[in-house]
Amino acid sequence: MVRMLYCIMRRDDIPLKDFRNYFEGEHRELVCQAAEELKALRVTQSLTLMVERNFMVMVRRGTEMPYDAVIEMWWENAAEFDRVMETEQAQGKAETFFTRTGDYIDFSRSRIFFTEQPKQCS
Numbered sequence: 651m652v653r654m655l656y657c658i659m660r661r662d663d664i665p666l667k668d669f670r671n672y673f674e675g676e677h678r679e680l681v682c683q684a685a686e687e688l689k690a691l692r693v694t695q696s697l698t699l700m701v702e703r704n705f706m707v708m709v710r711r712g713t714e715m716p717y718d719a720v721i722e723m724w725w726e727n728a729a730e731f732d733r734v735m736e737t738e739q740a741q742g743k744a745e746t747f748f749t750r751t752g753d754y755i756d757f758s759r760s761r762i763f764f765t766e767q768p769k770q771c772s
Contacts, residue, residue, distance in 0.1 A: 651767040652728050656721040659751075659759035666718070670697055672754050673719055680747055681721055687743050689734050690723040718761070728766070 659668040668702055678695055685693035698704065698716050708715065725731040748757070 653765045653767060654721075654731075655715040655761075655763055657693050657761045658719040659715075659720070659756045660724045660754055661718040663685045664754050665702065666700070669718060669754055675699060677751065677754070680750060682744055684747055685723055686693045688723070688740055689730070690725060692722075694720075694722045696720045696722075712745045728764075729762075 658673075673695070674697070681695050697719050704716050707713070724732060726729070735744075749766070
């Protein structure tokens, strides 16, 4: 399985409450549409919990603030993902997606990357 992880930081000028409302509404619709058009087998969209434990870990480990949200999409294999992504439709959808989400997401502090899931322990 190939998994795309999109770790999202909101823009500094967007209040957390506004970002969370956007993420659970309009953004969720955009993600679901994109997942369908990109033939993803599975998609999840998660908001970071704003709980003391997250901040305690950050302070103890000396890490930066956690991402505000994470999106995950899965495909059967890299070849299938590449086949889908090389279409003009997929490239256009990606451009539209990033244009529409730029009002809320700080792209310079967000990260997108792909992982391959090896066989699991039995």
